[in-house]
Amino acid sequence: MDELSIAIKRQAYALGFDACGIASVQAEADDGFDAWLDAGFHADMAWMERTRDIRQQVSLKVPGAQSVVVLAKYYYRADAVPAPDAPRIARYAWSRDYHRALAKPLKQLAAHIAELCPGAQQYASTDSGPVRERVWAARAGLGWNGRNGLLIHPEFGSWCFLATIITTAKLTPDTPIPERCGSCCACIEACPTDAIIADRTVDSRRCISYHTIENRGEIPTEIAERTSGWIFGCDICQEVCPWNNIPRENAGIEIRAEFASLDPDALADISDEAFRRFFSGTPVMRAKREGICRNAGIFLRNHK
């Protein structure tokens, strides 16, 4: 590996990322993404459709892109467990919104690359950029895309956020690792709404995570009846994954202990002000007050 790639990785770890890999940009062939969109699996997430081409060709985002630096930040905390029968919030949302938490170290790493490679152009993003993070993470050797559709790291499973820096700097790529799901279908079998319909394909229209976070309208009855206690996101396909069996702890992440014992009655009727006070700074804000009220109402109906 060249000195430059080593220096970037060293800095990534120094900034608090748990894993860093590099992929080189080559002509990107369609791997099924078009078919996924054409089948309508993105539900109402029109922003995916709008950025279809850029998502499949990073050089449309950064002309002359040569490499993608992929970062992972581990977020598992064993004590992020709700009380029995309490409404459930996905694990990633128990702490400070990662879009914000990762913004600073990501910016610092991009600045470091700019310093090391004068003249190089960088584009850094996590989640909200038009970059297919899991695809790049797999290409950069961070893990493989599991049957549940998530990037599984061989050491810390899928409990990680991903972020990328597209750069015009030419770096040494890492070697992808072969997929290790084997014949395991635990995630497919456990999904209460049958959202994982084929190898590594998730139909958002059936996914509890989509409906409780992104859907701004009514949740179809068939899905609502099977939300299984989740009022924001869903972790079922991760909880049953054998690669998540012995998760490493990330004691450095602060979690909201009060998320363990949410009161569904109070949430179903929460005021704007109380919603902001309670959830401010966490990813739950994404669902908006109306979404959480709707989801808590569904929770109450399912637990009558």
Ligand code: B12
């Ligand atoms: C849209 C989106 C969603 C949608 C759609 C989910 C989905 N499976 O695509 C919804 C709202 C449902 C969702 C839910 C969740 N999400 Co989300 N989501 C995204 C987002 C913004 C885009 C993903 C996307 O492009 N999907 C479309 C699919 C079809 O495209 P793709 O990822 O490129 O997948 C292709 C490749 O994987 C390829 N492929 C896979 N294997 C192989 C093998 C070979 C050989 C080849 C050639 C190709 C190939 O085929 C797929 C089809 O083209 C990303 C962030 C980002 N910018 O990438 C986060 C992201 C994927 N989500 C994330 C998380 C944490 C979640 C949830 C766990 C949250 C929760 N607890 O509720 C759930 C998990 C649901 C699930 N099982 O997928 C993390 C995942 C981290 C990880 N370890 O993988 C991401 C990366 C955000 C982040 N920055 O951390 N999400």
